[in-house]
Amino acid sequence: MSSLLKIGILGAARIAPKAVCDPARVVSGVTVAGLAARNKDRAQAFAAKHGVETVYPSYEALITSPEIDLVYNPLPINLHAEWSIRALEAGKHVLCEKPFAMNLDEAKAMQAAADRSGKRLIEAFHYRYHPAFATCMDWLQDGRIGEVTRIDADFSVEIRDSDDEIRQLPETGGGAMMDLGCYPLSWALNLLGPDLKVVDAKAQTTKRGVDETLEARLQYGNAWVHLTTNMAKDTAFNAEMTIAGTDGLIHFRNPLAPHNGGSVSLRRADGSEVDQFRPVSGISTYTWQLAAIVDALNAGQPLPTEGQVILDQQERLDTIYEAAGLRHLRYR
Template identity: 40%
Template sequence: MRIGTLGAARITPTALIKPARAVPEVEVAAVAARDRSRAAEFAAKHGIPHVHGSYEDLVADPSLTAVYNPLPNALHAEWTLKAIEAGKHVLCEKPFTSNAAEARTVADAAARSGVVVMEAFHYRYHPLMERALEIVGTQLGEVRHVETWMCFPLPRFSDIRYSLKLGGGALMDAGCYAVHCLRTLGPGEPSVVAAAALTKSPGVDRAMAADLRFPGGATGRLHASMWSGQLLKIAARVEGERGSLHITNFVAPQFFHRMTVTVDGVRRRERVAGDATYTCQLRAFAAAVGQGTPPLTPPADSVANMTIIDDIYRKAGLPVRGAV
């Protein structure tokens, strides 16, 4: 699979270039940027053979099988749609789009075209989450509460992640993980009960908390922040009738993680080995493209995630991204 990357984003070396060295089916074959000199510099640094002077040229390149889309949030839908139209498979960074309506449009286009479109929730492809789901499904009994935290400090307020126009905000950046993990570990698709935000500027959340409810009555709560009193916490907790599961650092467990399980009053800790999450993700993308293996984060899942994000913004009294 020959893949081209749109832009010279900071995440690209970690999310694509380094993992491709461990996934022999994948070649990072091209890069494009609005500034061709920047693309050329990026290509030279990372050994990418072809440089395009525009996103349009990269998407149209007949030698490419797939496109990686790490552009700002507000551009995800536009360029994923253009890649689909060109017959390219797409690995799109999260959040999938600016809002649920855009996500449905992309999902419909992907279904019509038959190409693989996958949202880059890399943590979902690590064995840690597979083991966590096994524990939740077989050891905790009926789930009663799920809680997730994705909080980290980003005091650089000029960063595009604080731009309303570009689809920024704590819920979009950090919180999309918190929403996705809560949905993954919970018993069904939840609905939003209440939400409250701390804002950095009009419409832009620097922190968000939300309460949710699952169809069977279980409750959920999520916390997301880029700047708040909770400086750093990346974790998930599931409480069931027989016990609980707590995971520290579900997002990048290859660096460090702790999983504590308590069942019938007996507490234990587990560690789950595995490659880097981005390597697991790229391997899954290659398998979806080359072998037809269904991805764990397809467009339908992205629509459900963006629907919750939209609803949280509405409950918090903030505008849905892309609607202003």
């Protein structure tokens, strides 16, 4: 890789500016070098607005261009596997948006393509790179709340119900657990590790058949994990996690985006607060993520959102949907 990491974006997705374009303005050693979208006018307008250097005539042209080092894939979930695999086979690193794939079979095929190509395949769980989440992990690893006994985690917010909203459509991988609940699941997996087991789940579905609300119970040794998510109309934004232990409790407000007023606090068993971390700057989780990717690619070091952890996450998503009677949404 050259000293400058050149990123190409597949599709003019709404997430792309804050996930890649804006961070690239402040992270050294990286540039957004290209964009391809099915609608050429939209691609040109996006590129002009966000300072993208080149608009490519097709996804294929972008992923095969020698001017691109890493492909950012924010396409609908049902297109993640196809275009991530094709980009890897074209010799590009890939940063793929969450949730990673429609199902575990697709995720395994994507990882196999990365292994064959020798290129990096990274899932865009941006929160994992923020100092607030690192602080929470450190507190647990240091035993500051003793043995974990319970985790309650929720991410809920309204997702508008319309025919052009891919998060509401079964064929594009829609559903509350896929788009929102994947975060609380990832939080728990990162905190507890791969021995986290799905026990049961239940869901309420929309008229289109995707999960509108979903609750899942998981177990890690003697600890219970309760995950909830809700995308119904008029649902207020909520992202939070409480981790109870034998000696205390951690409350994490907005683990998703701590830079937006989030905080993580540690209390003793008697309720007295002993520590708190509040972000001291507005540096976004996406900026932390991009900086970590640039550093890891330059140094050849692994990242916490690639490799086996991706498959662990996807396997539990599949199991949760199966437990809720919705396996058909993941395997069509």
